[in-house]
Amino acid sequence: MPEQTFVVNGERVTVDVEDNVRVLWVLRDLLGVTGPKYGCGINVCKACTSHINGKAFNPCAVPVGDLSADDEVTTIEGLPAQAAEEARGDHGLHPMQEAWLERDVVQCGYCQPGQIMAAVALVRKVRDEGRTITDADLDGIRNICRCGTYTRIREAIRDGETRM
Amino acid sequence: MTTTDGPHTVNRRKFIGYLLGGATVVAAADLGLFGRGATADAGELPTLPQPAEIADLSDLLTLAAAPTSQLITVTINDDGTASFELPRTEVGQGITTAAAMLIAEELDLPVDKVHVTLAPARPELLFNQITGGSNTIHAMYTPIRVAAAVAKGALLQAAATVLGDSANKLTSHLGHIVAPDGRRVDYGRLSALAAKEEPEAVEVQLKDEGSHGVVGTPVNRIDALDAVTGTKRFATDLDVADALPTMVCRAPTLNGTPNAVNNADEVRNMPGVTHVATIPTGVAVRAATFGQCIDAVRALDVSWKDGPVAGMSDEDALAGVRAAEAPVPELPAGETVSGDFTFWFRSNSAMDTNSAVADVRDGRAEIWASLKNPNVAQGRIAEAVGVPLNNVTVHVVQGGGSFGRRLFDEPAIEAARISHTMGVPVKLMWHRADDARVGRTHPLATSRIRASYSGDTVLGFQQAHTSVETDFRHGLGDIITAKAADLPAGLGNLPFAQVIFHLTTILPYDFGAVGQSLVETDTRFNTSSMRNIYSPDVRTANELIVDRLAQRMGTDPLEFRLSHLRNGRLRTALETAAEKAEWGKDLPEGVAQGIGVHVEYKGVTACIMEIDCRPETVNRKVRNAVTGPRVTKATMVIDCGRAINPRGVEAQMQGCVNDGIAMTLTSSLHLRDGHFQEASWDNYFYTRQWNTPPELDVVVLESTEPPGGVGEAGVAASAAAAACAYARATGTMPTEFPINHQTLSFEPKPYTPPVPQSPTDGLEHTY
Ligand code: FES
Ligand code: FES
Numbered sequence: 006m007p008e009q010t011f012v013v014n015g016e017r018v019t020v021d022v023e024d025n026v027r028v029l030w031v032l033r034d035l036l037g038v039t040g041p042k043y044g045c046g047i048n049v050c051k052a053c054t055s056h057i058n059g060k061a062f063n064p065c066a067v068p069v070g071d072l073s074a075d076d077e078v079t080t081i082e083g084l085p086a087q088a089a090e091e092a093r094g095d096h097g098l099h100p101m102q103e104a105w106l107e108r109d110v111v112q113c114g115y116c117q118p119g120q121i122m123a124a125v126a127l128v129r130k131v132r133d134e135g136r137t138i139t140d141a142d143l144d145g146i147r148n149i150c151r152c153g154t155y156t157r158i159r160e161a162i163r164d165g166e167t168r169m
Numbered sequence: 170m171t172t173t174d175g176p177h178t179v180n181r182r183k184f185i186g187y188l189l190g191g192a193t194v195v196a197a198a199d200l201g202l203f204g205r206g207a208t209a210d211a212g213e214l215p216t217l218p219q220p221a222e223i224a225d226l227s228d229l230l231t232l233a234a235a236p237t238s239q240l241i242t243v244t245i246n247d248d249g250t251a252s253f254e255l256p257r258t259e260v261g262q263g264i265t266t267a268a269a270m271l272i273a274e275e276l277d278l279p280v281d282k283v284h285v286t287l288a289p290a291r292p293e294l295l296f297n298q299i300t301g302g303s304n305t306i307h308a309m310y311t312p313i314r315v316a317a318a319v320a321k322g323a324l325l326q327a328a329a330t331v332l333g334d335s336a337n338k339l340t341s342h343l344g345h346i347v348a349p350d351g352r353r354v355d356y357g358r359l360s361a362l363a364a365k366e367e368p369e370a371v372e373v374q375l376k377d378e379g380s381h382g383v384v385g386t387p388v389n390r391i392d393a394l395d396a397v398t399g400t401k402r403f404a405t406d407l408d409v410a411d412a413l414p415t416m417v418c419r420a421p422t423l424n425g426t427p428n429a430v431n432n433a434d435e436v437r438n439m440p441g442v443t444h445v446a447t448i449p450t451g452v453a454v455r456a457a458t459f460g461q462c463i464d465a466v467r468a469l470d471v472s473w474k475d476g477p478v479a480g481m482s483d484e485d486a487l488a489g490v491r492a493a494e495a496p497v498p499e500l501p502a503g504e505t506v507s508g509d510f511t512f513w514f515r516s517n518s519a520m521d522t523n524s525a526v527a528d529v530r531d532g533r534a535e536i537w538a539s540l541k542n543p544n545v546a547q548g549r550i551a552e553a554v555g556v557p558l559n560n561v562t563v564h565v566v567q568g569g570g571s572f573g574r575r576l577f578d579e580p581a582i583e584a585a586r587i588s589h590t591m592g593v594p595v596k597l598m599w600h601r602a603d604d605a606r607v608g609r610t611h612p613l614a615t616s617r618i619r620a621s622y623s624g625d626t627v628l629g630f631q632q633a634h635t636s637v638e639t640d641f642r643h644g645l646g647d648i649i650t651a652k653a654a655d656l657p658a659g660l661g662n663l664p665f666a667q668v669i670f671h672l673t674t675i676l677p678y679d680f681g682a683v684g685q686s687l688v689e690t691d692t693r694f695n696t697s698s699m700r701n702i703y704s705p706d707v708r709t710a711n712e713l714i715v716d717r718l719a720q721r722m723g724t725d726p727l728e729f730r731l732s733h734l735r736n737g738r739l740r741t742a743l744e745t746a747a748e749k750a751e752w753g754k755d756l757p758e759g760v761a762q763g764i765g766v767h768v769e770y771k772g773v774t775a776c777i778m779e780i781d782c783r784p785e786t787v788n789r790k791v792r793n794a795v796t797g798p799r800v801t802k803a804t805m806v807i808d809c810g811r812a813i814n815p816r817g818v819e820a821q822m823q824g825c826v827n828d829g830i831a832m833t834l835t836s837s838l839h840l841r842d843g844h845f846q847e848a849s850w851d852n853y854f855y856t857r858q859w860n861t862p863p864e865l866d867v868v869v870l871e872s873t874e875p876p877g878g879v880g881e882a883g884v885a886a887s888a889a890a891a892a893c894a895y896a897r898a899t900g901t902m903p904t905e906f907p908i909n910h911q912t913l914s915f916e917p918k919p920y921t922p923p924v925p926q927s928p929t930d931g932l933e934h935t936y
Contacts, residue, residue: 006440022441022457022458023440023441023461025460025464025929026441026458026460026461027460027927028931029460030414030458030459030460030461031458033405033406033459034414034457034458034459034460035457035458037408039399039402039405039406040398040399040400041399042403042520042521042569043405043459043522043598043601044520044522044601044850045601045849045850045851046459046463046600046601046924046925046927047601047849047851047925047927047928048927048928048931048934049793049849049850049851050520050601050849050850052520057932057935060935060936061935061936062931062932062934062935063931063934064931065927065928065931066927066928066929066930066931066934067929067931067932068929071929071932080399081397081398081399082398082399082400085398096394098397098398102397102398105393105397106389106393106394106397109389109390109393109816109820110393110397111390111392111393111396111397112261112262112263112570112820112821112824113260113261113519113520113521113567113568113569113570114261114392114393114395114396114397114401114569115261115403115519115520115521115569115570116520116569117396117397118396118397118399121397126936127936130936140863143858144791144858144859145791145858145859146858147857147858148858149520149850149855149857150520151518151519151520151570151572151855152261152520152570152824153823153824153825153826153827153828153856153861154820154823154824155823155827155856155857155858155861156823156861156862156865157820157823158858159858
């Protein structure tokens with residue numbers, strides 16, 4: 006069986022599995038990294054949203070064979086370490102996670118790791134474009150929340166943006 | 170006239186609880202206590218109110234639980250924390266946080282020192298382990314406080330010995346008992362000293378509700394930290410030894426069954442695959458990863474027996490419902506207004522798909538799943554795999570949403586069957602396509618309303634609701650009533666449906682001769698109550714006709730409602746909403762406000778929505794999305810009685826608003842050729858960021874009424890407000906819901922293979 010090597014949350018891992026198995030299953034079923042959730046498997050619900058080399062991606066839609074040894078995958082578990090130590094909040098978490106706690110966004114919580122990872126990437130993206138989050142940016146977020154926590158997600162993203 | 174508020178307004182504070190024997194303080198209360206429970210002369214069972222006193226479904230569920238002796242316990246641990254096993258299921262509605270708050274209040278402990286977990290199936294709880302009808306807080310409010318108060322009393326007694334003061338001179342402060350001279354001892358140290366060797370009954374006085382310092386204040390969820398760090402565990406996150414990923418290949422028609430597998434050996438040899446097994450509902454595959462399960466499901470060549478609705482479309486299902494419609498009763502003579510509404514099938518699929526872990530081997534069964542009805546599941550699992558009930562352990566896991574789904578146990582039964590057949594542990598997860606197509610739905614229904622009036626008086630209002638059967642075969646939380654509801658051809662289910670319909674769909678207006686009836690037909694679909702059961706449809710139809718009546722009489726919709734409401738709490742809620750939403754403000758053509766109100770779960774809700782139906786809004790483009798009219802502002806006011814956690818109530822109302830908008834504007838299932846076409850979230854249009862109201866205000870009214878339910882309370886008023894706003898903005902009363910059902914907004918995915926392959930181009934879409 007082919008060996009797959011890449012970096013997960015700062016640690017290099019090697020797994021024996023076929024090239025075509027999607028990264029989501031390698032993370033969840035083989036490495037036990039269960040923060041990224043399954044909600045569709047076809048890149049439409051965004052529950053699995055994580056980062057690759059600092060950008061948001063959906064591991065349900067990436068064959069593990071496409072990753073190289075230096076590709077860095079960050080899941081919700083590894084997000085706090087992405088913030089400089091002095092930027093972390095009361096709970097030692099990434100500023101966006103802290104904003105999420107402060108606003109009590111979560112209901113069932115299933116979609117929320119993906120929501121937070123998407124929010125962090127969105128703030129980075131608009132910052133690279135030299136601007137701040139607009140209503141249109143928030144309207145364009147594709148992550149579904151079946152509990153309907155959208156209002157608090159919007160508030161938390163704006164709050165997290167100022168903390169980031 | 171006002172609606173009755175049930176039997177719980179008597180404000181009792183003295184109750185009997187128990188201290189159980191053990192190494193630490195284990196305080197118990199009888200779950201049968203609910204507000205006017207056991208009296209000081211011990212052990213007496215509460216009196217059942219007369220039927221006329223029963224105000225709603227919450228009472229039915231609470232009463233079903235009353236005449237049994239069932240203990241819940243609060244334990245004080247030696248580290249000073251308290252533990253409580255909640256005999257209910259947390260699926261996002263916030264009941265674990267509310268329970269922790271009640272215990273923290275009565276014990277005088279910080280909320281984060283109270284650990285709340287979910288109890289496994291406890292058959293002795295009989296009727297009292299069902300999570301439904303938004304009834305948890307209503308039913309548990311008194312027993313939880315009694316148990317905590319008993320524990321506190323025991324700690325005070327023990328502290329009196331330690332501190333050498335009499336107990337009534339001692340006070341408590343956040344986990345310590347404090348003597349008048351300031352000496353203090355913490356609960357952890359007292360826990361062993363306060364333990365009893367033998368159980369004893371004790372009388373306790375609960376804290377005066379007026380002096381509550383935690384209850385009634387906004388508190389963040391106790392599971393939020395786990396959720397935002399990705400450590401909250403749902404069924405598919407559990408690490409049970411050797412429980413490998415498992416999926417089921419299902420028939421191309423709804424509820425079709427496998428005849429033969431034509432390539433089992435070939436599939437068994439695919440990478441990662443360990444087992445292939447036929448079960449009644451399809452062909453199960455077990456593999457090292459779910460990705461390999463998807464490959465195997467797609468590769469299976471199975472001959473199928475068609476399901477019971479093969480070839481049918483939802484138009485055919487509607488024709489069946491139409492054929493079952495009973496005549497609307499005669500009305501007093503006058504001018505008439507009428508409406509004939511259709512509500513299409515809608516999905517209650519949660520984000521966390523149907524799933525369960527099962528290990529059924531050697532005459533024993535152990536199951537992990539999110540179950541709102543674990544006692545019924547336990548009985549059914551025992552039956553399905555032929556294991557004695559005592560050898561079936563059912564662990565209740567938190568669910569990623571429910572919306573009615575987790576009242577039923579098919580994933581647990583299916584997982585048990587698969588594990589039993591394969592002889593190995595399995596982690597079963599339904600593919601999203603299965604969850605969307607085969608999972609339970611809100612049944613298709615029609616609602617016909619005739620009203621008559623003369624001058625400005627409404628003389629009569631009759632509503633005939635006809636529906637594909639709503640499945641209540643989960644009973645009242647026990648295997649006995651579940652079996653009663655399980656009688657052939659819906660015979661046993663119908664009385665349940667009738668009772669629930671009549672307890673939940675109250676018309677809150679003085680409209681003369683009022684009648685509401687339910688007829689249910691067609692048992693072939695997989696249905697369940699969806700968040701708020703019948704009420705969103707019933708109330709949407711009602712409120713549209715209310716607007717019609719107001720229009721005929723030339724009265725403003727708000728004025729008309731206020732002058733006909735027969736519920737004081739609701740009047741206050743509606744007046745508050747109108748003020749907050751600036752009812753009647755100037756709006757451009759194509760933009761309008763609409764009102765919806767509702768009475769249920771021991772509380773009232775009033776919602777006002779503002780909708781933008783101008784072409785530039787309706788036609789805005791979002792990739793793979795349904796846009797359409799946008800609710801730009803929603804105002805929701807709730808009086809849910811005493812709000813345990815106002816922040817949690819606000820969260821539930823926000824969710825209810827998004828549900829109501831989806832039900833009215835965008836989300837439905839389309840049955841074609843014997844199967845539902847929607848296979849994922851790009852086909853089923855639950856409210857998304859581009860449809861959620863940019864402005865959403867929730868007001869939680871102060872109330873001294875006993876606490877009611879909130880998880881579902883806001884859906885009916887929201888759905889109705891969206892519909893009324895749409896009718897006023899467009900000048901046309903919509904008659905089918907969602908309003909866009911006739912437009913299929915996606916390319917249907919194939920039925921064979923039953924699940925879509927995952928894409929491979931994810932790295933082209935990073936941001
Ligand atoms: S599971 Fe990856 S986007 Fe839905
Ligand atoms: S919090 Fe439940 S799906 Fe988003």
